[in-house]
Amino acid sequence: MKIEVRYLSKSGNTAKVAESIAKAVNVSAEPITVPVSDDTDLLFLGGATYAFGIDDKMKQYVSGLPQTVKCVAVFTTSAIVKSAFGQIQQALEDRGIKVADRAFYCRGEFRVMHKGRPNSDDLKKAGEFAKTVI
Ligand SMILES: Cc1cc2nc3c(=O)[nH]c(=O)nc-3n(C[C@H](O)[C@H](O)[C@H](O)COP(=O)(O)O)c2cc1C
Numbered sequence: 001m002k003i004e005v006r007y008l009s010k011s012g013n014t015a016k017v018a019e020s021i022a023k024a025v026n027v028s029a030e031p032i033t034v035p036v037s038d039d040t041d042l043l044f045l046g047g048a049t050y051a052f053g054i055d056d057k058m059k060q061y062v063s064g065l066p067q068t069v070k071c072v073a074v075f076t077t078s079a080i081v082k083s084a085f086g087q088i089q090q091a092l093e094d095r096g097i098k099v100a101d102r103a104f105y106c107r108g109e110f111r112v113m114h115k116g117r118p119n120s121d122d123l124k125k126a127g128e129f130a131k132t133v134i
Pocket residue numbers: 008009010011012013014015047048049050051052053077078079080081082107108109110
C-alpha cells in the first residue's frame with residue numbers, strides 16, 4: 001500500500017501533526033509543494049484554518065491532485081473553527097476523489113490561545129488515528 005503525507009502549515013502546528021502521522025505509518029511527511037506519486041493508495045492531507053477558511057494554496061493543491069490518488073484522509077488544526085475539514089473534503093469530492101470517513105482534528109496554538117498545542121497527547125492521538133485509517 002503506497003501511503004503519502006502532505007501538509008500546508010504556516011506556523012508549524014499542522015506540520016507537527018503531519019510528522020506524527022508519518023512516523024506512525026513509516027513514511028516521511030512533506031509539504032504540499034512535493035508532488036505525490038500517481039500510484040498513491042492513501043494520502044494523509046493536512047491543513048489549517050486561516051481567516052475562517054482554507055488557504056488558496058490548499059485549494060490549488062486539491063485542484064491539481066492526480067485523480068489516481070485512491071483515497072485521502074484529512075487532518076486539520078485550528079484555534080476555534082473546525083470547518084477546514086469540511087472545506088478540504090468538499091474540494092476533494094468535487095474532483096471525484098474519495099475521502100476517508102475518519103478525519104483528525106486538534107487545536108493549534110494561535111497568539112495567546114492554546115499554548116503548546118498540538119501537545120504530546122494530540123500527537124499521540126494523531127499517530128493512533130493514522131494507524132486506524134490504514
Ligand atoms: C493568519 C492566521 C489566521 C487564522 N485564522 C483563524 C480562524 O479564522 N479561525 C481559527 O479557528 N483559527 C485561525 N487561525 C489559527 C490557526 O488555524 C491555528 O493556529 C493552526 O493550528 C495553524 O496551523 P499551522 O501552524 O499549521 O499554520 C489563524 C492563524 C493564522 C496564522
